[in-house]
Structure formats: C-alpha cells, structure tokens
Amino acid sequence: MPLHSTLCEIAIYAKSQKKNFLKYILAVKNCHTRLFTSVGSFEKTVKMDSEYSVITEGKASILFPQNNKVFYNNVQQFNRDLSVAAIRIWSEIFSEEKQKKAQQKKDSDIKTQCNSSLTECLHHIRQPSKTYTFTILEALAASGLRSIRYAKEISNIKYIVANDLDLDAVNLINRNVEYNELSKDFVRANQGDACSVLYQHRNFPDRFDVIDLDPYGTAAPFIDGAVQAVEEGGLLCITCTDLANLTGSNYPEKCYANYGSIPVKGEFCHEMALRILLHTLSTSAAKYRRHIIPLLCCSIDFYIRIFVRVVTSPVEPLAKVTGKNSFVPITGPIVNSSCEHCENKFHVGGPIWSHSIHDKKFVHRMLEHIKESSKETYQTHSRMLGMLSVVMEELDVPLFHSLPTLAGTLHCTNPPLKIFCSAILNKGYKVSASHAMPGSVKTDAPMDVIWDIFRSWIQLHPVTMKNIKENSPARKILAVEPSFIADFTIHPNAEPTSRKIKLVRYQQNPEKFWGPKARATGKRKVKDVENDESTEQLPSAKKKNNN
Ligand SMILES: C[S@@+](CC[C@H](N)C(=O)[O-])C[C@H]1O[C@@H](n2cnc3c(N)ncnc32)[C@H](O)[C@@H]1O
Numbered sequence: 001m002p003l004h005s006t007l008c009e010i011a012i013y014a015k016s017q018k019k020n021f022l023k024y025i026l027a028v029k030n031c032h033t034r035l036f037t038s039v040g041s042f043e044k045t046v047k048m049d050s051e052y053s054v055i056t057e058g059k060a061s062i063l064f065p066q067n068n069k070v071f072y073n074n075v076q077q078f079n080r081d082l083s084v085a086a087i088r089i090w091s092e093i094f095s096e097e098k099q100k101k102a103q104q105k106k107d108s109d110i111k112t113q114c115n116s117s118l119t120e121c122l123h124h125i126r127q128p129s130k131t132y133t134f135t136i137l138e139a140l141a142a143s144g145l146r147s148i149r150y151a152k153e154i155s156n157i158k159y160i161v162a163n164d165l166d167l168d169a170v171n172l173i174n175r176n177v178e179y180n181e182l183s184k185d186f187v188r189a190n191q192g193d194a195c196s197v198l199y200q201h202r203n204f205p206d207r208f209d210v211i212d213l214d215p216y217g218t219a220a221p222f223i224d225g226a227v228q229a230v231e232e233g234g235l236l237c238i239t240c241t242d243l244a245n246l247t248g249s250n251y252p253e254k255c256y257a258n259y260g261s262i263p264v265k266g267e268f269c270h271e272m273a274l275r276i277l278l279h280t281l282s283t284s285a286a287k288y289r290r291h292i293i294p295l296l297c298c299s300i301d302f303y304i305r306i307f308v309r310v311v312t313s314p315v316e317p318l319a320k321v322t323g324k325n326s327f328v329p330i331t332g333p334i335v336n337s338s339c340e341h342c343e344n345k346f347h348v349g350g351p352i353w354s355h356s357i358h359d360k361k362f363v364h365r366m367l368e369h370i371k372e373s374s375k376e377t378y379q380t381h382s383r384m385l386g387m388l389s390v391v392m393e394e395l396d397v398p399l400f401h402s403l404p405t406l407a408g409t410l411h412c413t414n415p416p417l418k419i420f421c422s423a424i425l426n427k428g429y430k431v432s433a434s435h436a437m438p439g440s441v442k443t444d445a446p447m448d449v450i451w452d453i454f455r456s457w458i459q460l461h462p463v464t465m466k467n468i469k470e471n472s473p474a475r476k477i478l479a480v481e482p483s484f485i486a487d488f489t490i491h492p493n494a495e496p497t498s499r500k501i502k503l504v505r506y507q508q509n510p511e512k513f514w515g516p517k518a519r520a521t522g523k524r525k526v527k528d529v530e531n532d533e534s535t536e537q538l539p540s541a542k543k544k545n546n547n
Helices: 003-016 021-027 074-116 118-126 145-153 167-179 194-200 220-229 252-259 269-286 360-372 381-393 403-410 417-426 447-460 473-478 530-534
Strands: 034-039 042-047 052-057 060-065 134-138 157-164 187-191 208-213 230-240 290-300 303-312 320-323 326-328 431-434 437-443
Touching (some): 060 145, 074 145, 074 230, 074 303, 074 360, 145 157, 208 220, 220 230, 269 303, 290 381, 360 381, 381 431, 417 447
Parallel strands (some): 134 157
Antiparallel strands (some): 290 303, 320 326, 431 437
16 A cells, blocks of 8 residues: 555544544554655655654654653653743733834834924824844754744744754754744754853844753853843743752752852752842843843742843842942841851851842733633643742742741641641731742741741640750740730631632642653652642651751
8 A cells, every 4th residue: 555545544543533643653653664744735754763753742843863862851841831931921021112112212203203294294103013023042952842832832033043062953953943844044953052152142233032041950151141142121041950959959069169159958948049040140140231130930840940031230239229329338147146046056058139039910921821821832731820820929038938847846736837827917927838839938927926926836736845855946946935826817818819729839740750861869859739738738847956
C-alpha cells in the first residue's frame, strides 16, 4: 500500500480515536522509517528512525532528539505557560504606553497644525493608532520550544532571536522553526555565548524589548548583560534553578559569589531566594542608571522565575529623603546581636530586595486574561489560576512565618491556621499566605504580638514544661506574661477566597522523579496541602535544637 494512503488511514483512525495525529504516528513509527505528512499546503519530511520524537506544547510541536541531548523538561511547561501569559500582558501595557506617548505628541502636533491649515489638522486626527511590534531574545534556547511558542501564541512580535551556545541545539532550533512553518527571519536561530549576544546588544537601537534567560542553574553570569541589553520599559524573564545555593543548603559563599548576598536557612528561604535575585538585578541595573520594577516573582517547584521591567532612572531608595535633592543616610542596625524574645544569636543574611515582589495591577490583568483563556491555550491553566490568585492575596511584606516552626519552638500543639490568622486579624493586623509555601503566615504583626498570641494559645492548650530544657528559647518566651489575651474567634477574612473556592493553590508532585534534569538533591517536598492548611493537619512541627 502506498505510504500516503497508509498515513491517511492513520490520520482518520487517530481522529476517530481523538488522538493527536503526530503522537499517534510516533506510536506506529517503528512500522515506518520515513513518513510524509501534509499539514495544510506545507509538505514536510519527518525522520522517524527513532532519532526524534514529537512533543506538542501549546501551539508548538517540537522535534526532540530521542537521546535527550538537548534539554527538554516537560515539568517546565508551567514556566513556559506563565511566560507566554506574562509577555502577552506586558506587551499590551508596553503598547498602551507607546500609544499614549504618540497620542500626546499627536495632540500637540494637531494644536500647532490646526492653527495653520484645516486639511493638515484633519489628516492628523484621522491617523489610525499604531500597533507596536517588539523583539524577543531567548538567550539560552535549547530546542527552541519556548521561542516557537512565543512566536505562535503572542501577537505583535517583530522577531525572536533564539540563541544557544551549542551547535546541535542551534541546528535543532532551525529544524523546529521549519517544522512549525515559521520563517527563519521571524524566529532567528543564532549560535553564540549568551553573554556576548547580550553585550553586543546593549546599546540603543540594538536592544531587545524582552529578554528571556532560562539557564541550567544560575542566571547570575548573564545578569549584567541583560540589564543593559533590555529596552527602556522592557521585560526580563529570568529562571534560576540553583535553589540549593539560593536557599543556603550549600555553602553560603557560593550564593555570595553569584549574587552578592548571603542566604539564610529557614522556611521563608524560597521567598528569600526571589529577593536575593531581585537584589542582584537591582544593583546590576543601578550601575547603568537603571532600576527594576518587579511584575511577578514566583517560587515554583524546584526553581524561581521572575518577570521584571527595567527603566532608566538614577533614583535608588537607599537613603532618607529630607527635601528636594537632600538625603541623609539610613540609620541602623535596628536590632541587637541577640533576639529580645528568645535571646538566641541573630544570624546575618542578605542584603535582599525588600520592596514589592509583585505588581498587583499586572497580576490582576494576567489573571483576568487566564480566566478568559481555556485549557487548550494553557495546559497548566488551573495551576496558573491557583498560583496567581494566591499571589493576588499575598500581603506586601517581606518573608513569612511557618506556624509549625513557631509551635515547634514552644513545644505546643499547632494552632489551626484559620484560628491563628483570626487572632492576628482580631488584633488589627493583616495576614495572608505566601505562594511560596503552603501553611505560611505573612503578616505585618510584630514578633511580640505573634508570641503573645502563642502565649494565649498555650493558656488554652498547656505545654508540659518538664519536657522543656532550661535556657531554651521556649522557656524564655513562656516566662513572659502576654500583654493581651488573643481573641481566637473566627474572623470573616481568616480564610482566603482562593481556598474557599478550592483553587489549586499549591502544586502536587507533577510526575515521578520531577525536578531539574540532573536530579535535584535535597529538593523541596511540594505536595498538595490544601487540607493541611485548613485545620490541625499542618505538617507537624520539627522538634529541633531549641531545647
Ligand atoms: C535549560 S536549557 C534551556 C531550555 C529552554 N529555555 C526551554 O524553555 O526549553 C539551557 C540551554 O542553555 C544552553 N547554554 C548553556 N550555556 C550557554 C551560554 N553561555 N550561552 C548560550 N547558551 C548556553 C545549553 O546549551 C542549553 O541548551
């Protein structure tokens, strides 16, 4: 039977079985070494001699070497879905800003022209508003999947440079561009060191409007180039997977060498990792009279991903402003060498970015866009909705507490999250969860209020003091009478809407052995702890070193 009629039969069968044609072909590839497929008017040859498999993600179908030589990690689909949505929303805002500027210029031109000629005036009024196109650099592009998704799923792109150091990767990008029927002028495969490419494009008008850095491990070597090569108001999208360094699981020197900051081990370490990366970006940008505006910064699975705008401005909010052009240095340190509550020694960490890590207006717009989109557009749709909803609810204060750790310090039972949050709210403070950890407590309540709530809790649920060592933090904290008795009555805002309506707030393990391609060591356990969050089922407190 001729090959093309065999293929037709396969296609009809695949359709009747609601199977993806290409995936189905893959399943029968062992029967055929060479298949011709026709997609629309485009005829292409797919070599199916077990060298390649086809992976479909979003609107892109990627030929991917079976021997896994060029990096593909399907668990990162959430990263790519989120990036498509973020770039889409950023590009709308970028275009609106440009249109507004153009409109202002037009208005002033009209004013001038109308004074001289009515025809000129009408000509100006009738000019349609321009659509702004933008450029993207994916500096470490591997198979080109991400660039091809951007090309197919985001409007108004002028062109994309998909760069990789590895020649095999560049050949594969070219093959995939062709396979997806995109022009090589639209998605331009380029072989080069990401740093060189960034430095070659650091001056106007060669800069890129969007730069995506998605390396193995740390993005630190590329940051200096990226903050220069991004256009005014442009977008940096950065992944770092070196969380062992950023969270202090390795030697702190490694993090200091890469990011100029010391990590602190603690339950908040993943948010601290985000703030360390933002600190590095902001200090790098400051060298070039630029500063960063974080739009969305997320701790996800085994990596962090941030979306940040870069603008030119000499202002760095480091000193106290006392008048126009007059500053005094900030004062400090604001703490002693040991803790006033438990008398333990303070550990030094940072410096970190202490301003907002999300722009809520941006996140809201992104969330609205995702709600209007379907699971076909974003296969990780429910997770996107869940995470961004938690981000929207997140309080704008740095870092957070973990209830089990606080309870562990005092050797008491975990207060249910809802009851503990109610006590904070009833005392007049704000509270939320953090997207970075299930069961987290983000609050503007000071530490003495937190310990007083625990002291009140312990009055209702006493601890066995004989089990607590002398001179332990627990003894010191519990020796103090609470300055108020906490009100544990359930507060109407103690349960966030995202939990009430049962969104996927925190991710379950996406698949067996998930993580960075080289299996992570000491990786975080991320499980769906929705139930854990609501009542007493929080992860049990670690009985550690405190007594
Ligand atoms: C994690 S993969 C990129 C995955 C890709 N962004 C995606 O979403 O599918 C990292 C890639 O960076 C490339 N690479 C490593 N060092 C590089 C450098 N200095 N310049 C350019 N590419 C580099 C590797 O060859 C590899 O293909």
